[in-house]
Amino acid sequence: MTARKSGSRLEIEIERCRSEAQWDKIPELVRQLSAKLISNDDLGELLLGECKLQMYLKENPIKQGTSPRVQRPKLLEVRKHLTAALDRGNLKPDYIQEASLLMAKLCYVEGEYKDALGHYSKVNLDDMQLAGAPVYRLSMIAESYATKGLCLEKVPAASPSLSNKNAGSPASNRSMTEREQEIITCYEKSGDIALLYLQEAEKALSAGIQNRSPKPGPTAQDQELGYFLETGLQRAHVIHFKNGNLTQGVGRFREILRAIETRTTQNLRMTIARQLAEILLRGMCEQSYWSPLEDPPVVSPLDDPTRQGHTHSKSYSLSRRPRVYSGENLFCPQENTEEALLLLLISESMANRDAVLSRIPEHNNDRIISLQSASVVYDLLTIALGRRGQYEMLSECLERAMKFAFEEFHLWYQLALSLMAAGKSARAVKVLKECIRLKPDDPTIPLLAVKLCIGPLHWLDEGECFAKMVIDMGEKAAEFRAKGYLAIGLVYSLKATDASLRSTQEEYQRKALGAFQRAQSLSPTDHLAAFYLALQLAVSRQIPEALGYVRQALQLQGDDVHSLHLLALLLSAQKHYHDALNIIEMALSEYPENFNLLYTKVKLEAMCRGPEEALLTCKHMLQIWKSFYNLTNPSDSGRGSSLLDRAIADRRQLNAMTLPDFSDPETGSVHATSIAASRVEQALSEVASSLQSSAPKHGPLHPWMTLAQIWLHAAEVYIGMSKPAEATACTQEAANLFPTSHNVLYMRGQIAELRGNMDEAKRWYEEALSINPTHVKTMQRLGLILHQLQRYSLSEKVLRDAVQVNSTAHDVWNSLGEVLQAQGNTAAATECFLTALELEASSPILPFTIIPRAL
Incomplete structure (x- = not known):
């Protein structure tokens, strides 16, 4: 009685070690088992054979995409143990099945694929019970289905002579289709049972840790899928996609992802989630999408039309299936971008959680793999969120990627572009500065910074610094050198508009003209250089010269809206209002909104x-x-x-x-x-x-x-x-x-004036x-009212301030002349009237600055 209890405890310990892959402990346990009963020798042979085979595969792992062809002497001991266990016939039926499965696995490792299939035909995998099976046996069955699928792929369906003779016949095609279905079914069963095994192994391990005092041994994180289980989980959808059957491939992805997660499958889930998101984004439109909770369509535009009628349909059932997430409040996506985004956000969360950030040399390879994996996820997130214009959310996601971004230009640049698109211009400029540090010879980065500085931010001093960076690159900037001069010209032009002193305005206008002329000489075929040169000449009231350059810009780009608008304003400055209106109507025919x-x-x-x-x-x-x-x-x-x-x-x-x-x-x-x-x-x-x-x-x-x-x-x-x-x-x-x-x-003031109030x-x-x-029109009207109220000194001050703000406003000069004349200052008034006349002769219907100045 005592011996039986001891034996039971020993068998439980052996079963636990097999389930947790603690193969180094098996030989000692076998020695104890054989000492109890001589009849246990056959079981000992089985265990030793399994132990040595698993230890060999751990030391010499099979790599994906390679065909194992191992020299037999290396595995002679394994074959000897397994043959001894099978030949004596003393094993229980369950153990005989296990020995046959291990022998088939050994044959595959040795490259004897037909022999392996022979062993599987004796066992009949479909008859093996999953309900009540020990955890280790679930792993063994899952590996066996995967190995059988690999063998079926390796062994031709018929002999070469028969294959050539009947190639293309309906019977031959049907035979190939049936064989493909058998292979896919093997892999799908292997994947399902592998998920079940991993769930049960994690549950058993957790229960074991709670029920016994901690012992030195592998933790749940140390579990590895291994070649055969990984093949079972990944090979089925690969074959579906290779055969052009996207519907079944997507369905298989979803089945794996819906299974309750284990620590061992985390990396696999992240890979599958990313791959499925890529398919949803690139290969599936809204019309061909179906909900994850629905059955896939029988006929789908996603699938290869030449294989209609040859698609694989799941025709098997398992007595135990892996547990899946279920409940009333689970979120279910309703269209392809939504599902892709959900998958990518899950992948991003996992990538951030498992990030390898250590810079020590030993972790270098792991860190590179971690970075590459995260970068792919963030690139796909950029596609998914960019399609929907969700740049705010994208910038938040990329900010979380900054933990990976030390010295990584790609992630910094992606963040900068997303911040630009989200309208966070100030932060975008700061990020672009880091991009410039990482890639100092790339002229496009400072040009992007200039674009923001002279556009939404109006940081003209910073814009000037960035533009000078491009110019200082010289020949390295190549065709972007002209853009650098264009950018600095725009900065100077805007600074001239901002300047309060007339001398400063003229200085910046002169610099802007010089920069635009240099840009045009470097890139004579760029219509923007000619256009901005024309605009700057127009702002400086050099109307004939501006007309020449705007016509040149229109010769280079005849449908440019800003060039057409500038031409109309220049014609209005020459008082050719009807011609200007014709140009505007022609431009509106192209740009009606x-x-x-x-x-x-x-x-x-x-x-x-x-x-x-x-x-x-x-x-x-x-x-x-x-x-x-x-x-x-x-x-x-x-x-x-x-x-x-x-x-x-x-x-x-x-x-x-x-x-x-x-x-x-x-x-x-x-x-x-x-x-x-x-x-x-x-x-x-x-x-x-x-x-x-x-x-x-x-x-x-x-x-x-x-x-x-x-x-x-x-x-x-x-x-x-x-x-x-x-x-x-x-x-x-x-x-x-x-x-x-x-x-x-201001408009209410004009209405009050119209009413005489x-x-x-x-x-x-x-x-x-x-x-x-600094609203010049308001200053001019207020100056006139103060003049009418005979408050001449205050009126003069307001109008002189207006002239400082905009020295080309002819109506302000005229009003200032009237005030000075009323004060008896005839000479100064005459000068103001002459200035007003001169400016009015070149004054457009609307200010030239209504045309946006942006890079």
């Missing part, structure tokens, strides 16, 4: 065809705005003008789109002070709106700013028609959007200047 062109058209139509035509264009702009944006106007109070009632009667939802930056509808100014003012008035408007209404402005601000501009242009047309009531209605619509905008306050007008103008102290 360009609001800058439409603003210019309103001004020209009011001049050439009368205000009624201009109002029709304003109505058309409102219709375009409505067709562009998926936004509901929070200002719609039902009190709008008839123009509003006619143009925006339908408040249906529309698709959101982005638009160029908001610029001053009067001056087109992009002063640093204007940018600061726009931020102040945005904050004040949001506060005012929250006090007035519970309906906030949804989405980006650009659409609402554009709508406000349209209403202000309509109001200006009504003021020109001396219709204060209609002008007030249009201004109120803009005020409902931005209550404290200096443009709105000078005190009210003065109050509105002073409020506008409190928001934007």
Whole structure:
């Protein structure tokens, strides 16, 4: 009785060691087992054979994609043990099956594939019970199915002579298809049982650690899949994809991923999740997608049409299957990008968790593999999120990748681009500085930084430094050297606009012209160099020269919208208003939704065809705005003008789109002070709106700013028609959007002037200047009112400040002359009048600076 109990304990210990792959302990346990009962010798032979085979495979692992052809002497002892166990016939039936499976595995390792298949035919794997089977036997069955599949792939279906004779016949094709199905079924069964084995092994190991005192031995992390289990888990979907059967391949991926995770399968799951995400992104459209909880379609456009009717269908069932995640509140993706994104976020989480960050030489290879794995995931995330325009989320994901990014240019550059796309320009510039450090000879990186500095950030000093980096590269910059001069020219041009002293303005304008001329000489076929040279000449009021260069730009790029716009403004500066209007209409035929062109058209139509035509264009702009944006106007109070009632009667939802930056509808100014003012008035408007209404402005601000501009242009047309009531209605619509905008306050001042209420007008103008102290139009109107109120000194100061801000504003010079004349300063007044006349002769219908200056 005592011996039996001792034997039972010994057998349990042997079973545990086999389940946990502790092969080094087996020989000692076999010695103890043989000492108990002589009849245990056959079981001992089986265990020793298994132990030596597994130890050999651990020391000499089979690599994926290679065919094992081992010299027999190395495995003679294994064969001797297994043959002895089988020949004596004293083993229990279960152990005989195990010995046969091990012999078949040995034959495969030795390259005897037909012999291996012979052993499998004797055992009949399908009859082996999974229910109640020990953990180690689940592993053995899973490995056997995988090995059988490998052998079937190695052994031809028929002899070569028969294959040649019957090649292409229906019977031959059917035989090949059946064989393929058998191979795939072997691998799928192997994968399913392998997942079950790993789940049971982890559960048994956890229970064992809890039930006994800790002993030195392998932990769960030390478990390895091994060649055969890994083949079983990965080979089936490879064959599906190789045969053009994407539907079944995707289905197999999903089955593996739905199984409850174990520590051993974590790396495999990350690989499969990444591969499935790549297939969903590259090979599957929304129409061919099906839910993971649904059965795959019988006929799918994903599959190879030449193999229709030959696809594999799962025709087996197992008595035990791996446990899968289930429950009522599980998330299930509804379309391909959603599923791909879910898979990639899971992969990213695993990659971050398992990151190897140590820089010591021993961990170098592991760190490189960890980095490569993470980089692939982040590249796929870039594709998935970029398609949806989710740059904010992408930048957050790439920020988490920074733990890998030490001295890794690719990840830094991806982060910089995502921050740019997400509108986080200031942070993008900081990241681009690191990219420049990592790749100092790449001229495109500082050019991207310049683009941000002269665009949304208006960091002109930093932009100048980045542009000089490109120029200083010299010949290394190659074709980008001209872009460097173009960039620094734009910086100088914007600095000239910002400068408050006229001497500083002229100095920067001279530098800008020199840089644009150098850019054009380096790249005579670049239309942008000719265009910006023409624009700078126009801003400097060298109209004939500007016309020459803008025509040159149009010869190089005939449909460039900014060149056409500049040509129209130059013609308007020469007072050829009808020709300018023709150019604008021609440009609008190519770019019908360009609001800058439409603003210019309103001004020209009011001049050439009368205000009624201009109002029709304003109505058309409102219709375009409505067709562009998926936004509901929070200002719609039902009190709008008839123009509003006619143009925006339908408040249906529309698709959101982005638009160029908001610029001053009067001056087109992009002063640093204007940018600061726009931020102040945005904050004040949001506060005012929250006090007035519970309906906030949804989405980006650009659409609402554009709508406000349209209403202000309509109001200006009504003021020109001396219709204060209609002008007030249009201004109120803009005020409902931005209550404290200096443009709105300025327009209210003009309406008050039209009604003859000078005190009210003065109050509105002073409020506008409190928001934007450099708004030239407001300064000019306030100066005139102060002149009418006979406050000459204050009027003169306001107008002189306006001239400092914009020395080309002819109406300001004229008003200053009137004030000086009223004060009796005739000589200075005459000089002002002459300057006004000279500037008016070259003054466009809208300022040249309404055209955006960006790289």
